[in-house]
Amino acid sequence: MRRVPRNIGLTVLWIGVTILTLFPIYWLFVISARSRVELFEPQRLIQTTFFAENYIRPLSDRTFRGYIINSVIIATGNALLVTILAVAATYALSRYRLKGSSNIFFWTITNRMAPPAAFLLPLFLLYARVLKIGDWKMFDTHIGLILLYCVFNLPFAIWLLKSIMDGIPIELDEAARVDGATTRMVLFRIIIPLAAPGIAITAILSWVFAWNEYLFAATLTSVTARTITTGLAEFVTVTGTNWGEMAAVSVIALLPALLFLALVQKYIVIGLTFGAVK
Amino acid sequence: MSANKHPLYAARKAWTLVPALVMTLAACAAPPPAAAPAAPAAEQPAAPAAEMSFWAKAAEPYKGVTIRGISESTPPSNYVKDVLAPAFEKETGIRVDFETTSWDQQYDKAIKDMEAGTGIYDFVYIEQDIIYSYLKNNYLTNLTQMLKDKPELASPDFDISKFTSFINYFKDPSTGDVYGIPMEAFVKVYVYRKDLFDDPEVQKAFKEKTGRDLKPATTFEEYAEIADFFTEWGKDKELWGTTVQAVTGHPASFYEFFETIAPSFGVYNWGISQDYRASVDKGGSLNGDKAKKALEFWVGQLKNAPPEATKSTWDEVAATFAAGRAAQGWIYGENVAWIASDPTRSKVVGKVGVALPPTAEGVIEEAKAGKGYIGYYDGGAFGIPVSSKNKEAALLWLQYIGQPAVQPEWAAKSARIVHTDTFNDPKVAEMDTQTNGYYTLLREQGPLFAGAPPFPFHAQLREVIAPFIYKAITGELSPSDALDQAAKAADEELVKLGYAK
């Protein structure tokens, strides 16, 4: 049976919505292709030339390249750490009867919901003055940000994975235990393989959130661990006038979004609502 | 519920995309085709070829060391990054990792580093206005002392006495010891479109309209008249009568008002008195008549400025002028050279005239008598944070950029002069012609300008006063109310900080 396209009016509506969604990003690409002198020319929406210099210059800058590498290190490190911790924690929450575990929910969620600005100063002072071993300080280190991003990534990871763990029948664990499996074997042979898709989503979303974070990165790093989002912010004020390069850097910063979009868009809702809505 | 039916189960393929992303990003991070810009041979400072240079010999123990520095991304700093740093590395084997970033970011990063004592930076940009705050908190290494303690590191080419008087700003007033080596110095000048001012048609139109001859403004009345005229005349030409550095939310507007406009109306040191008072009834002049008149004039010029004025810091103001969108304005000298000479960034090459900023009656006389100043002598130096772990290598580097051989080229490229002799160099003379006399003006009239007042609470007080300036710009407060409230808030803050008793 053949379906005739219906609700064509909705298609028209959504074409409009899509144009509104994409236009700002389109404009970003346009500006990123313009040279300084071109920027002064009269308004036009179409770009035919491409000024590659805008991309080459930041990418050939040693400092800025370092920022991109730092972002990759920090986002990846954080995604791995969050995923490992969350798997362990949710397994514990799902399979053991632990006193007070329900209170942990409220605590973690307040961590995630707290205004980051309120934590800027204490974290800066702690990282710069208190948390140090000899000459080594948490300030401006990769590990500092990797640990910090757990504050907002762990809560969502835990509540995302918890529902998945709960969905894995406990009979499977029990059967394995009867056969003499240890906790580790149960985790690695049964739980993780069955929860793999959920774990992957957790890791990807953690990665994207860590990659996108700006405020803490700007406060708690200086050079060695500075990330691309802070680099972008530096570009704006620095080159006040050099909008082309700023746009190019923005494009670089939103590449992961473009890459992951199709993959995780279904699950981003779960991620952003801590699994409250599926 | 069976695990297989969980919605996330379908996303198993997700795994395969993770390595793909990592690879893509790794590709971004790979070395680009065009490596760090190498200095053309002609621009390399001349080094004695025959024997081993002082630099190479003194740097022997520090070969392979990397020193890290930070500065605002200004034309002089970018010259250091692109030309001097590679040259120094070639000669000494000391690598200079020099980061140039925005004005606010460099402060943020440098202060955090020195406050935390992290030791990330081996040399930092010291803007003239912040030196007193840095000295108070013992952030900086005493360079005079260090050169005395380590004679083997003192270059024979480096001589404090060769510097212009600007270096005095970087001395501790009590001991006279130097804490920073000047690397840029310039004044904020009045810049106008020479091509338009010289155009007979324009001159005729101006004469018809005002009954006066069109020439660069020397008073505020003339300035306003010219601005009004060009705004009207340029209506359909994308041309406005003036620039105004009036961004709100960024201190650039605060600086244009307190460093350029207010002094030329006769309000000095932000209107703060010797004993740190702001309001008139306490002995300050922040809300005095002169200050109010100045703010009224400045805010009033917004109607003659292009629409981007209220989003403009010094960078955008320079870009506005370079784009040919303003007939006159106040521009930081460091930008004058590229505006007048670089066709890849400027549309007004060869059309730029410079002159002294307009002033109120009596201000020039006060400046000449040393009782005041007509504008801002801005600039910066490099100093070594106490927390640096490579002070010796950094000291060599600072002397390297302070030696006479590197000065002329640097001055011609970025309109900054820190050595007295540099004014006489042919390269500088050539640029002087292109900029219609900016360097001559800097040399001859420089003493009429002054640096920022010696406040150890510079940023703190600025943060208190600036919001009122923002509100005057948007019209939320009248200029008079804005300054009254600013003075009150400033007095409270000075008491709170413990400076005014």
Place this chain on the structure above:
Amino acid sequence: MQSPRTGWGLLAPTLIILAITGLLPFLYVVYVGFFDWNPFAATKDMVFAGVNNYRRLVFDNDFLQSLGRTLVFAVCAVASELVLGFLLAQTLTKEFPGKTFFRTVFALPLMVAPIAVGATWRLLTMPGLGPLPYYLDKLFGLNYNIGIFSDQATLTLVLMDIWHWTPFVTLVFLAGLISLPKEPFEQAQVDGANRWQIFRYLTVPMLMPIILTTVFIRMMDALRIVDEAWMLTNGGPGTSTLFIGIHIWRIVFPKTDYGYGSAMSLLVLYLTIVLCWLLFVAITSARQHEVEGMRG
């Protein structure tokens, strides 16, 4: 069931990390809030000040105004997103050509870094460069300049937030709408209820837990706004978009007023927790209500 010790062992690393990065700063901010401390003051050291910082805070107009404008912004943005999100979610429950494609593209802003969102909108709205001021002037003769007009700046930030987050609200509502049972709606149609009645007495009550959860999450996020606003308006024009997050940043970093900044941080944190808790209670009671409703 195995011994709880293994369970705690598995949970321990999570708790330790959250304690270091979540709890420790909290305790530290409480401590510093009792001091006068500005490294650039005449005395560089911490001076015990009791509750003075809090006393000043209650009468600090800049602080209160900043809280007020953050709240106004959040309410405007979230309310618009709820309405738009609901309408768009309704359309997505129907079939039409290209639906999957549209839905995917629509989610794009969700993944973009907030700071890049701010940069993008800055390029759109820049006077003399962006298409927005140009075409508004050309087509409608509207003088649009977010460097001058406070209401335009706030409105632009609201629009930007709508652009950024409506997809989220839409997708959440869509998930909710799809999961609703069909029978009550069919029954209502049989009983001759009109669209408004169905919406008012069926859809909204049944969707209430999801609506509240969305309001909760969106409000918390909107109140935290820093990156986008910092990038787009820098708190200007004047101080009209100086939201609480930016205000705290200015007090703490450029002004280095550590003691007062700590007190402010703590108060904001406290207000957030209270609001968080109120919304949380509302959600729980709505859930409860729903369960009872089903029983009844």
